[in-house]
Amino acid sequence: MNSFTYARPDDITEALREKSIQVETTKFIAGGTNLLDLMKENVERPTRLIDLNRLPLSQIEELPDGSLRLGALATNADTAYHPEVQSRYPLLNQAILAGASPQLRNMATDGGNLLQRTRCYYFYDLATPCNKREPGTGCSAIGGYNRIHAILGASAECIATHPSDMCVALAALGATVQVSHPTGERSIPFEDFHRLPGNTPHLDNNLTPGELITSIDLPAKGFEKNFSYLKLRDRSSYAFALISVAAALELDGDRITDARLALGGVAHKPWRDQEAEALLIGQPATSDTFRRAAAKVVEGAQGQGSNDFKIELAKRAIVRALKQAAEMSEEVNVNVFQNSNP
Amino acid sequence: MMTTDYIGKPTNRVDGPAKVAGTAKYAAEFNVPNLLYGYVVSSPIAKGKITKINAEEVLALPGVHKVFSHENVPSLAWFDRSYKDDVAPGGSPFRPLHSAEVKYSQQPVALVVADTFELARYAASVLEIEYEQTAHETDLSKHIDDAREPGGGKTGYKPPKSRGNFGRGWEQGVAKVEANFQHGAQHHNPMENFATTVEWLGDKSLNVYDKTQGAFNSQQYIMKVFGLSKDQARVISKYTGGGFGSGLRPQYQLFLAVLASLELERSVRVSLTRQQMFSFGHRPHTLQHVALATNADGSLSGINHFAVAETSQFEDFTENVVGWSGMIYDCKNVKLGYRLSKLDVYTPLDMRAPGAASGSIALEIAMDEMAEAAGLDPVEFRLRNYADYDQEQNLPFSSKKLRDCYHEGATKFGWANRNPAPRSMRQGNRLIGWGMAGGIWDSATQPAQAKASLDADGHLRVQSGSNDIGTGTYTIMTQIAAETLGLPIEAVTFELGDTLMPEAPVQGGSWTASSVGTAVRKACQALGEKLLKQAQKMDESAFADATIDDVQFVNGQLRLRTDPDQAVVLRDLVQASGEPRLEAENSKLPGMLGMLKPAQYSMHAHNAVFVEVQVDEELGTIHVTRVVNAVAAGRILNPKTARSQVLGSVVWGISMALMEESVMDHRFGRYMNHNYAEYHIPVNADIHDIDVIFVHEEDDKVNELGVKGIGEVGLLGVAAAISNAVYHATGKRVRDMPVMIDKLL
Ligand SMILES: Cc1cc2nc3c(=O)[nH]c(=O)nc-3n(C[C@H](O)[C@H](O)[C@H](O)COP(=O)(O)OP(=O)(O)OC[C@H]3O[C@@H](n4cnc5c(N)ncnc54)[C@H](O)[C@@H]3O)c2cc1C
């Protein structure tokens, strides 16, 4: 890890000013759960850190239009267990709790969660080429070990996935990211926040280097009646998703009147599929309907070798998640176990 | 057998409070004054040579003292034998920083020493090293054909012995199965990373705080390599945060820390990162083939077990993968084979139940397939082929209660309710499967020494330079000593992990309880004799004519068996002696005798494992919801610490079966998941009910204590039983470990 200087401003203006001085080599730090790891591995080598923890951004509050504002510095744990989140956005609660571990969630912030970097093995290992880490050197994951890599929206330059669970729920719920920069503010719809790799895999998202996330706003509609976050991984906890599915439905009797469907672990960004959602809306909540939506999502999916299985797994996971959302029964929940001691 | 006030009781860990309160210090926690920190630079390439090291920029950083590399290491010991430790396999041991040659990825190529760890780490990250790469070979599956019989050289390793005529047995068989199996490399990954703190005492005298499973092994190594005397090289290792075999050989941080200390005449610490924990020994990637055939009555007419494993270019790491297959079941025609293929990797290393853990996966899955083909229940099939004597060595077993393991395990599990048909049990979305398997492991006893001393306050201090890798050695040795001299446990302190103490072997092979336990008992018995002599010196001593067999040690007293009122307090005997303490040693090497005489018995521990899995068929997720592990391992010294050992083994087996694998990208010859986030071992949520049964087994032949050791046997069969249960649940046989989601879709 290289030496760096450190500042801990009290307000947003000061934080933005500090950042603007050497915008490319200065990094904000919030919970530090991702940035510090990357610094220890020499993947990130900032010369200056701006600690955000004194900024007044840890509030979770309802806005006049009924939406819920999650301050960028609210921790993942405080967010998941906030009464408004638990009652109005249980999908988000489930997604956050499916990620990392209690200790990490106590440190990790909502803003930092959006900006966590890929878990691609090669990205983390300086001994191997990686376009995301060092543009132009090549993508080692292509033709290599790519179990946790993308099946959708990848490019010949990068097949990494965005590792967040929280973001999959945020994509499904249609959140908005509020951002400040030295000359003003802007709102970024969640779908436009993260990027596909294309030929600029070093860019994970559309935030410019001088910008600060101030909050993430959830629209009033929370799909609190019919939802499911299904995460499939190589162990029961403390592992990133091979496939995760955030499914949310609005039902009128048996008929689907609104639907949201987003996947994690499949692409360079949380993958919401509005065409698949359209195939659900207006249809009966049956396995057939779910299968059609699932088939739509994986249209054009491409395996890379060790992750070929994820195409089929994604389909099955989508069907299951939609079913769980429609039935809201523990019976179909993959994570609940009882033994059958005779 | 002996009286049991302590032995066999679930005594709490005597080292528990120190560990919980953080006063137990590990190798990297000795903050000696004026310490320098070394950070290891690891090779990014798997094969080639270093062409240039440009250290100028790094050395210019204030606070950086030195960059060690092959370019400036002083001349050290010349011959290979100086680099051979007690556990070294045959070949030519790896010498860190010895030459420009790179033999494997992540090889240590330089050590940067600086005032702080952070500075050393930073300096290491900017050190410029140029390499010339040559083509490497790391893929075992491409080198099966070049595999050959291993050279010897590893203590305890015997090549597998075939017997009878397998070809005929196979011909004769009415039912047959034949299949290939494999598992990838696995790294021990104990919680505590490897580290060495060397305290420079002046004049080449060192206190070496080392992470190791054998302080004497580390001491011998540095004495030979650096030409130090025993007095100059004291090695201390009182607490070890897990070993699993990784600490059996001195690791390179020991070499580097001692080198830097001697060269800089300063105290130096070198600790490895988690990533670097993947840069040395590992359980080798192993490919196996098993063929079994049965006669009409379900008896085995032939067993064929063949394994090919990887080793390094410089050493032949051998382990007993296939030998067990000639021992655990009754069969006349057994053909066994074991070969190694040399690859550009580091030498593999014993890892918990080395060899058996690998071999039992193949054999026990094949046994399940064979049982089905023969139309028999898997337990019934094993009972029909029960070996009553060891046919490999042609010896009777000293004891073998495997039958009881099957019975007690099956009863506890409810095996009788099993519907043999695959896919016959279901609960909601989930298929349920029940599977079982069994295992066998050596019960070895090694030479060990111990010293016991009783002071005038009646406190007994016992020492043996063994290790406690978390297994409970401190506790059981304290129990044995308290028992032998009839003292309350609070009046006994057992100490280990220091080369100033009497010598003990490395802690491995499940032999510590038997070996060090025997030494502790003998030292205490010798002290008992001294105490008796002292009692006989008293005026009108009631003990005047007593022999050691006529007396008892109870409640801190020496008593006459025939007249317990004739008693003298042990403390008073020490005081009467006029000495500050009375001491006795077991300096004979107890195991030596037994090792010279040809063995009269085959001595082994056994187990039988029963598991339930639940498989979500659509999604491929597997949960091991119940495990019953019945173990026959002779006398259980402490059922609490022993149970913990077996629980840990079961978790380990679940890990082997479902998640653990060091995945190599052969294009780079490098393990890519080299961290705890991506190298998966189970978390709490993966572990459900585990039941441990210790089957009653008395054995007066294995050693005086009747102890067989439980550190490894509990792991055997677990992974195979899980795979067998997955088959029972789904009808899919998975012979390629670990069984992950994709293998079930
Ligand atoms: C072992 C492990 C397992 C994990 N498992 C999971 C998992 O299963 N699922 C999952 O979703 N996550 C997982 N995580 C990731 C964890 O959720 C993220 O590390 C965490 O959310 C990041 O938040 P932070 O506040 O610590 O960010 P930091 O590490 O402080 O920052 C991350 C990045 O965000 C930038 N940043 C932070 N806040 C702002 C802001 N307000 N404006 C602009 N830039 C900002 C920083 O400059 C930095 O580049 C895991 C992490 C670890 C270490």
Ligand code: SF4
């Ligand atoms: S997938 Fe992306 S992050 Fe991974 S090696 Fe390729 S370029 Fe780098």
